[in-house]
Amino acid sequence: MSGINIKICGLKDAAACKAAADAGARYLGFNFFPKSPRYVSPTQAAALAVDVPIGVCKVGLVVDMEDDVLEALLNEVPLDMIQLHGHESPERVLEVKARFGLPVMKAVGVRDADDLPSLEAYARVADQILVDAKPPRGAVLPGGNGLPFDWRLIAGRRWDVPWMLAGGLTPDNVGQAIAMTGARQVDLSSGVETSPGVKDAALMSAFCQAVLSE
Numbered sequence: 001m002s003g004i005n006i007k008i009c010g011l012k013d014a015a016a017c018k019a020a021a022d023a024g025a026r027y028l029g030f031n032f033f034p035k036s037p038r039y040v041s042p043t044q045a046a047a048l049a050v051d052v053p054i055g056v057c058k059v060g061l062v063v064d065m066e067d068d069v070l071e072a073l074l075n076e077v078p079l080d081m082i083q084l085h086g087h088e089s090p091e092r093v094l095e096v097k098a099r100f101g102l103p104v105m106k107a108v109g110v111r112d113a114d115d116l117p118s119l120e121a122y123a124r125v126a127d128q129i130l131v132d133a134k135p136p137r138g139a140v141l142p143g144g145n146g147l148p149f150d151w152r153l154i155a156g157r158r159w160d161v162p163w164m165l166a167g168g169l170t171p172d173n174v175g176q177a178i179a180m181t182g183a184r185q186v187d188l189s190s191g192v193e194t195s196p197g198v199k200d201a202a203l204m205s206a207f208c209q210a211v212l213s214e
């Protein structure tokens with residue numbers, strides 16, 4: 001056992017949730033961004049949440065969501081953590097934490113060294129930070145594009161809160177990603193899919209094996 005935590009995001013059906021938890025994921029992510037091929041409605045997520053094992057963290061991924069929509073979502077789905085994956089400011093992170101009382105993980109996109117100060121800023125306000133690849137210019141999705149960033153940019157860097165590495169991770173590259181960055185938590189979506197939004201149990205198992213054998 002490596003002691004590295006795994007999050008598998010964008011789960012849409014009960015079989016995929018079970019396969020992810022059985023494979024060893026400690027966080028399961030539900031995606032509430034309507035434009036995503038991984039979108040689930042609050043009603044669908046509420047049904048899936050019922051069978052998530054105790055001790056596995058249910059994360060809700062939202063993108064620049066307004067308070068009233070977020071409130072309705074949290075009233076319907078028993079989430080354990082909110083993942084903010086849009087343009088939410090540090091002030092907005094604090095607001096969401098205070099208003100909804102759940103831990104907040106803020107995704108921060110990295111493309112080059114200019115993006116690194118943002119990580120420090122969000123690490124001061126969020127409960128966790130998700131160090132993700134910045135989406136390509138003009139992309140529809142602010143994440144979930146299956147593209148890694150240059151891991152050398154964060155080699156040896158540490159923040160004062162727990163952090164996850166994301167962006168284009170796969171069963172084949174996650175070992176190298178961990179070795180280069182020292183990540184103790186990893187997160188992915190596309191890398192365990194056969195097509196956008198379709199999770200594959202064998203790929204999830206292969207990914208978790210690759211991480212857990214580190």
Ligand SMILES: O=C(O)c1ccccc1N[C@@H]1O[C@H](COP(=O)(O)O)[C@@H](O)[C@H]1O
Binds near residue numbers: 132141142143190191
């Ligand atoms: O997966 C999506 O469709 C998505 C949509 C909007 C915001 C974030 C999204 N995905 C998150 O992006 C990272 C990395 O994903 P990938 O492994 O590169 O596909 C991960 O946190 C996903 O949850």
